[in-house]
Amino acid sequence: MIDAALPHVVIIGGGFAGLWAVRALADTPVRITLLDRGNHHLFQPLLYQVATAGLSAPDIAAPLRHILRNQPNVTVLMEEVSGIDPAGHRITLKDGRHVDFDYALLATGATHAYFGHDDWAKHAPGLKSLDDALDIRRRILSAFERAEATDDPEERKALLTFGIVGGGPTGVELAGTMAEIARHTLNHEFRHIDPSHARVMLLEAGPRVLSSFDPDLSEKARLQLQRLGVDVLTGAPVAAIDAEGVQLGERHIPARTVLWAAGVAASPLACTLGVPLDRAGRVSVESDLSVPGHPHLFVAGDLATIQSDGRPVPGVAPAAKQMGKHVAAVIRDRLAGRPAKHFRYRDFGNLATIGRMAAVVQLGRWKLSGALAWWFWLLAHVFFLIGFRNRLVVMLNWTWAYWTYQRAARIILGKELKPGS
Template sequence: MSQHHPHATGEDRRPHVVIVGGGFAGLWAARAVSSAPVRITLLDRGNHHLFQPLLYQVATAGLSAPNIAAPLRQILRRQKNVTVLLGEVAGISPAEKQVHLADGRTLAFDHLLLASGATHAYFGHDDWAPHAPGLKTLDDALGIRRRILTAFERAEAEDDPAKRDAWLTFAIVGGGPTGVELAGTLAEIARHTLRGEFRRVDPRKARVLLLEAGPRVLASFPESLSEKARAQLQKLGVEVRTGVPVAAIDDEGVQLGDTRIAARTVLWAAGVAASPLARDLGVPLDRAGRVLVEPDLSVPGHPSIFVAGDLASIQCDGKPVPGVAPAAKQMGRHVARSILARLRGATPSAFRYRDFGNLATIGRMAAVVDLHGLKFSGLLAWWFWLAAHVFFLIGFRNRLVVLIDWAQAYWSYQRSARIILGGDRDG
């Protein structure tokens, strides 16, 4: 098995930092050591950084994929101490300080940041995955978009009223921000975007159900905002059902307690599990498979290995740090500072999470915002949500395109990315 680094020459004695994952944590860490005397290898399965908070907009045909993603090489092209490698990590040997790639290559590291994120968790029901896709990657988003748009096409071609209704029924499992955003946007597509485009079916009669096992939607928000979100969803035409877990999912629909719902499109927004790479570290993990990191985000017993983003489990001020983009960015920057401190022979400081609040959008002119006790919803919250997301997008071009696309969609109710791509769905 060959050990190498793309820049490794006899002369290059700079410490080698390997970063696994080009998401918020990995990218922010790489950028924070741009002027440091280290060489960095950034490994990712995909060639792009993805602005995940807007992924549901691609899934619901509001934005096209390049609007919310940018090639990692393009983002880091001016940073001479970074090499971007496209590759899948197959395993990690902490004691040997080696990362093993799926193609047989091995990278030796001096410092490692594991920021490979989270994947879907079906709570032991992995057989549900083909029937209820989740939303984590651009591939997921394009697949969901294909399912949603094809469902309306199938309904138009269906003569049997019961089968037609099943094609026009959309069930979203999970009432967190992703589920709420998907449900609200789907309702808008059915009520407004597709109105008048079909001859045999009325898209406005489509049913959008949001199924949450817990007592309320947006459980991470204050109860008053949860109630407002529920009211805003119902106003959009979403049927919100709480307090009953999903018992079964198949190609024909979902079983909710004793009730059978015939729905040909089921989307999963319920659970996430940490990337399986965490298990290679041989350290304690929490219930979701995340690494219980030290206060400086290093791995217990391995001071040169760090974990950040959705893969890290840590508490600040007695509360768990949430798996959100601002937390991942802060962690990435902190790991960079910790590595630089170690190189100087200093002790890294403990990670402190700065909570900037919680935002979720529900639909056109409807959102909820919780900023340290300052709670508001409706139109003002929607504008705040929009401004925050456009501000955080990477690259000026993306911001401009997103703003133009949104402005156009806002005034016309049209969605610009309604092209069905890829293979036809089965059924």
């Protein structure tokens, strides 16, 4: 049994920031409650692999209870939080119950942002969860199935046109992988269509893809995408998305499958804190990651905005892990009566995969592209997966896919996709 007299630390969110904070408090005399509306930790950098049928959901996720089974000071509850009262040290659950805390960490991440066009969401789903990934996989595979069944050449062309909005890492990874599926994975499997004739478009409003990378690597990524068969359209802001396709200025592109990778917004839980938020809905935290005016309440991961060494901390997995560990260190310092240290982000670089033997890597002044970058990306992602089983399964799946071009998770689950749904 956990000693009820110990200080109570409540951590909301079992992602990178939350899980790394829990682990870092393993030997601290506190009782921890981890709240998450799901029962698993998700390795989000590989979520696009589930969406494109390269991996199954369990390959990149693991039950939180299993991960923390040997940490006796943790209680895991699958609950959804509806509000937080910083002054009252109280968290309200969706069913109305309350959880009191001595220290709390809010690490619920981000959701999709459609820049004021929320009606686009049903036509252009984003990719943040396993449910999103399975929905996208169903849309992609169903498009080929419907194209095979129709006799209308214009409808077939629209079904075989795929638009990805947003040229960041997620958009680039989706576009490159979808081009490989069309040109290699589905080859010789249909009788009335040629999947290799599918058109994959990457639509980026800015002047270049992968804007967080140096311009020379962005250009190399664009060239690698084009070699895979992706139409890269930069300087192409989307004016509208509907069941028929995408509107780019005066130009309408019929596309029955459109995916959103253009923007994120902070979790709406931040609005319940009663503190100022930035334009993306994130909390401007203090240097120790606490909420201004509430030193016992912390925010980490995509929900926090802070600068380190004069630069904004990016919303990436390494930053979230470092934030979670830092919050745990601050809690230990507070319990011991020591002054809290300032958070400092260690930037280990940027990685993005484009397709088979194609990737870009930027580690400070060290830059890689092509096959060598792809091997570096692959090994780095396998290393950071949680659990030996996940690493083994992912390596086996990727090895099989490398030699055969096949994707083992091409099963359409759920209801049959209807146009515009």
